[in-house]
Amino acid sequence: MIHGYYSAAGGRRRPYVKASLRFPSMRGQGLEVELLVDTGADRTILAPLDALRLSRRFRVDLTTLLPGTRSTGIGGTTPTRIVEAVLNLETVALPLTLTILEPTAPLAPIPSLLGRDILAHFALFLEERTTRVLLLEPAEADALDLP
Numbered sequence: 001m002i003h004g005y006y007s008a009a010g011g012r013r014r015p016y017v018k019a020s021l022r023f024p025s026m027r028g029q030g031l032e033v034e035l036l037v038d039t040g041a042d043r044t045i046l047a048p049l050d051a052l053r054l055s056r057r058f059r060v061d062l063t064t065l066l067p068g069t070r071s072t073g074i075g076g077t078t079p080t081r082i083v084e085a086v087l088n089l090e091t092v093a094l095p096l097t098l099t100i101l102e103p104t105a106p107l108a109p110i111p112s113l114l115g116r117d118i119l120a121h122f123a124l125f126l127e128e129r130t131t132r133v134l135l136l137e138p139a140e141a142d143a144l145d146l147p
Contacts, residue, residue, distance in 0.1 A: 001140055002122065002135035004016055004133025005017075005133055007034075013128060015037040015128075017035050018033075018035075019087055020088040021085045021086070022085060022088065023084070024086070029057075030088075035111070035114035036113050037126070037133060038113040038114060041116065043099050043117045044096060044114055044115045044118050045071065045100075047101055047112040051103050062100060062103070065083050066083070068100070071099065082098065092137065096118065
């Protein structure tokens with residue numbers, strides 16, 4: 001079971017999980033990130049501020065990464081880059097093609113997202129009343145006696 005939390009940043013409580021991203025093409029180096037649990041996001045996305053941390057920490061020119069599909073959201077469209085990564089959530093490691101939003105000025109203060117490409121591997125429980133964010137692995141979810 002993966003435990004997340006609610007954060008009240010920005011005046012609203014939103015569900016997050018802590019994760020580590022490891023990049024095989026970057027000698028397996030890792031980056032700790034906080035990901036907003038977003039059931040409306042098709043894919044897991046590294047936001048511009050985290051993309052800059054990645055670039056600076058590993059001295060990677062993001063423009064040298066493969067271009068990805070433009071990301072379209074409420075704020076418009078943004079060019080993306082992609083990189084192969086392994087997402088570690090506590091004891092679970094899942095490979096993915098990570099979408100990186102290209103940082104452009106001014107930087108949008110948006111969070112990185114945990115999308116359905118990863119959420120599909122879990123049963124998701126969000127209970128804001130008790131501030132519980134739980135991602136259950138299939139065996140854990142199957143063991144529940146639910147109608």
